[in-house]
Amino acid sequence: MLADGNNQPPRPSFFSRLISLLIKAIILLALLFVFDKLLPSISQQTQSFVVAKWQQLSLLQQELPTENSLPSPLPERNLTDTWGAARSQGRSHEGIDIFAPRNTPVQSTTQGVVSKVGENTLGGRVVVVVGPGGAGHYYAHLEDYADISPNDWVNQGDVIGYVGDSGNAKGTPTHVHYGIYINGSAVNPYPLLQKD
Numbered sequence: 001m002l003a004d005g006n007n008q009p010p011r012p013s014f015f016s017r018l019i020s021l022l023i024k025a026i027i028l029l030a031l032l033f034v035f036d037k038l039l040p041s042i043s044q045q046t047q048s049f050v051v052a053k054w055q056q057l058s059l060l061q062q063e064l065p066t067e068n069s070l071p072s073p074l075p076e077r078n079l080t081d082t083w084g085a086a087r088s089q090g091r092s093h094e095g096i097d098i099f100a101p102r103n104t105p106v107q108s109t110t111q112g113v114v115s116k117v118g119e120n121t122l123g124g125r126v127v128v129v130v131g132p133g134g135a136g137h138y139y140a141h142l143e144d145y146a147d148i149s150p151n152d153w154v155n156q157g158d159v160i161g162y163v164g165d166s167g168n169a170k171g172t173p174t175h176v177h178y179g180i181y182i183n184g185s186a187v188n189p190y191p192l193l194q195k196d
Helices: 014-060
Strands: 096-099 105-107 112-120 124-130 136-145 159-163 175-182 185-187
Touching: 014 112, 112 136, 124 159, 159 175
Parallel strands: none
Antiparallel strands: 096 175, 105 159, 112 124, 124 136, 136 159, 136 175, 175 185
């Protein structure tokens, strides 16, 4: 009990109430600023992911590529069937190599969803596009990438990268390694590509 018999605590001064209100307003504005910066990015990433998964599901309903149905990733370049050729460490070649000058644009052989834009030890700079039937189209040894990202949609003929010699092809004649994977297994892309 207070000495003067009053049970009410002393009221904060106008100045301390104003300071408290200003601090709360600053905190609220800071939170709104953070949410404003984060939410559009999170929302766009989520939307892009959901759209890509929907597109991949619709691609699964489409037919796999058939003989002579795909254009070359390097139009007007000579195609040679290098499938199964011996490679280092007892491996065999799971695709074909198409030679061209450095920085020649590499085109997507199919419509589909970009599932990878990145690097790996053997392929160097690689792009993977999931196309009709869920087939994975693998482009390796790139010098650089086009302006694409995972979950982007590409159409047949869109540029996805540029010929190089990255990965374990360093120092070899510049080329793109093109492979196709169906249900996780490599298949020879040569018969599926159109020849001039």
